[in-house]
Structures are given as structure tokens and as C-alpha cells.
Amino acid sequence: MSSPKIKKLVLLGTGLISGSFALALKRARLVDHVVGVGRNAANLNRAIDLRVIDVANHDAAQAVQGADLVFLGTPVGQMGALMAQIAPHLAADCIVTDGGSTKQDVCELYRQYLPQQLATCVPGHPIAGSDLSGASAATYGLYEGRRTVLTPLAETSAGALETVRALWQACGAIVYEMDAQTHDGVFASVSHVPHLVSFAYMNAVLSKDNAEQCLDFAGTGFRDFTRIAGSHPEMWRDITLANHQAILHDLKANVAQMQRLIGLIEAKNADDLTDYINQASQARSAWGKKRANK
Known part of the structure; x- marks a missing residue:
């Protein structure tokens, strides 16, 4: 499967994991426009300066309108509130994925807050990191040769799963699939x-x-x-x-x-x-x- 082109990518939480994902897709020319969402204005401005994102927004609900892909890059404890904010504003075919380090709880959050979107929800966990954090820590090659685990829901469509798999592979990641437990x-x-x-x-x-x-x-x-x-x-x-x-x-x-x-x-x-x-x-x-x- 050829890697899909993303017209609008939204990062909910603009830091090392999500920022490196965006940079890798930019380098692969697989994304046209990246919106970064966060509470820290200085971090978002830095992300623009480093071309991790193209524009910044403090309003998650507004930012996700018209998005093809939303990446939840916050700590898992913040994901539920963000899902609740964006749920009414997502396009029916918008894919939602994440970089959370735990998966059973995140899968339950998808079910609780995005029940109408489950076919396009693809929980994931890139196995990469750094002692550094924030947008300034983002790097093009963070995922090259590294593993990413996808834990799709029973409702996740084959198309959404393959799209997310192809995007991670375009980042240089080796993609695995397993159940959340x-x-x-x-x-x-x-x-x-x-x-x-x-x-x-x-x-x-x-x-x-x-x-x-x-x-x-x-x-x-x-x-x-x-x-x-x-x-x-x-x-x-x-x-x-x-x-x-x-x-x-x-x-x-x-x-x-x-x-x-x-x-x-x-x-x-x-x-x-x-x-x-x-x-x-x-x-x-x-x-x-x-x-x-x-």
C-alpha cells in the first residue's frame, strides 16, 4: 500500500512524540498542513520557528475542523478531556490516533468519548523517547528503525488501520500489532x-x-x-x-x-x-x- 497523503494534520499536544511524527511526514512529503494545539504559547511559537507546525491554535475543537488526521500527543491523563472537546467537530472520515504509553485505558477513552468515530480510531504507541521534551526536542529521525505498536479496536476499520500503519512506516518505524492487554x-x-x-x-x-x-x-x-x-x-x-x-x-x-x-x-x-x-x-x-x- 502506498503511503496516503494527509492534507491537514492536527497535533493535540505539540511535543517530542507528536512533533517528530509531523516532521517525519513533512520530510516524506505526506502532509500539507500541520496545526499544533497546546496551552504553552512559547512552546507553540518555538514549534512554528522550527517548522514542526505551520500554525498554532489554543482551541482544540476549532483546530480539528476539516482535519484528515488527529494525533493525541499529550499524557494519557489529558486525553479524555481532549476527546470530549473534539468529538462534535470531527469529520466522519477523520482518523484519530495517539502516542500513549498505556493502551487499555486509552482504548476505553475512545469508546467513552468518541463512540461515533470508532471505525477511524487507531490507538498506538511509538517506542521512542528522549530525556528532552517540548517542540524543541522534536527531530526528523526519531522513529527510524524504532518500533511502533498499534492496538486497534474491534471496530477499527481495515482502511484506517492501514493508513496509520503506512504513515508510521513512512516515518521509518517498524510497526507491530497486538491487543491492548x-x-x-x-x-x-x-x-x-x-x-x-x-x-x-x-x-x-x-x-x-x-x-x-x-x-x-x-x-x-x-x-x-x-x-x-x-x-x-x-x-x-x-x-x-x-x-x-x-x-x-x-x-x-x-x-x-x-x-x-x-x-x-x-x-x-x-x-x-x-x-x-x-x-x-x-x-x-x-x-x-x-x-x-x-
Whole structure:
């Protein structure tokens, strides 16, 4: 299928994820006009300066009128209110998609707020990111060689799904499809819980009486492990609450592993401790090699 041409793309939330999507489509010459919506005037002006968007608008309902494609690029906690605002103003054939990190909750939001639009709703999650945020962080090549997961609704039409798939492929992404529950379970394990463990570890260090001294001597191991602890607080609060069941399951599994590790150390069981570390080390090395060859 050839990539479809979008006459009007509207970004609800103009930041790294949505902005990079727009830039990639502009480079592929698959979009004529991009409207950015947001509450931060400075960010929108910056987006215009960087040619991420062509015009800015603070009114989502007004902005989506006549749009071919609407991309929800806000934290998941803001999506419901935006869907409610735009619902009466969408063209019947307008495709609505998103970049939310959780999918079961977002799928329910589509059903609740866009019941007349479900055939053209395509929930999605691009697996890409950065420590930076806002329109100034947007880049043409963010999605090249990266994965994007689509979790279509039962009502999603084949045409809408293929259009969104083709657009992501035009951005350079490798597109996968799975159901929303499977998605949330997978990403609880490999994305959501790692962030929360990093937050917890960072707070544990900060609670020490000599926290400042510890941080002063921290090296590359600390840097690598805590990098994601610098992530956006509101976004990760929303992700955690939205996917709380899968996250709690995996957090408890992590607690069980920590308790096992504590037991090995308390028993000074050198052989079993070596086996425990070796199992993780070999699995991580094998994963790294496999990823490097892709």
C-alpha cells in the first residue's frame, strides 16, 4: 500500500512524540498542513520557528475542523478531556490516533468519548523517547528503525488501520500489532516498572544522611541506572495509575527478587549468589548482542 497523503494534520499536544511524527511526514512529503494545539504559547511559537507546525491554535475543537488526521500527543491523563472537546467537530472520515504509553485505558477513552468515530480510531504507541521534551526536542529521525505498536479496536476499520500503519512506516518505524492487554503487560515489565524502580532507588539514596557525599562520588553505574529517574513526573504518574494492575504485579515480583537477594547475602552463600548474578548477567549480555545485530 502506498503511503496516503494527509492534507491537514492536527497535533493535540505539540511535543517530542507528536512533533517528530509531523516532521517525519513533512520530510516524506505526506502532509500539507500541520496545526499544533497546546496551552504553552512559547512552546507553540518555538514549534512554528522550527517548522514542526505551520500554525498554532489554543482551541482544540476549532483546530480539528476539516482535519484528515488527529494525533493525541499529550499524557494519557489529558486525553479524555481532549476527546470530549473534539468529538462534535470531527469529520466522519477523520482518523484519530495517539502516542500513549498505556493502551487499555486509552482504548476505553475512545469508546467513552468518541463512540461515533470508532471505525477511524487507531490507538498506538511509538517506542521512542528522549530525556528532552517540548517542540524543541522534536527531530526528523526519531522513529527510524524504532518500533511502533498499534492496538486497534474491534471496530477499527481495515482502511484506517492501514493508513496509520503506512504513515508510521513512512516515518521509518517498524510497526507491530497486538491487543491492548498484552501491550500493557509487556510494557509494565520492560518500561513502566524500570522507571519506578529507578525513582525508588534515587529516593533511597536521597534519604541517606550522607546523600550529598554519595552523589558526589557517583559514577557511570549510577548515571546509567538512574538516567530514567529524570523523566517527566506527571507523565509517569499518569502511566502508573493507568496501568496499575500490571505494574503492581511486576513490582511485587521485583520485591520477591530483592528479598531472595537479601537472603543470599545474609546467608553469605557465595555459590548461590554467583549463580544468581550470573543468570542475570548472561541474559543481559545475550539480549544486548541480539539487539546490536538488529
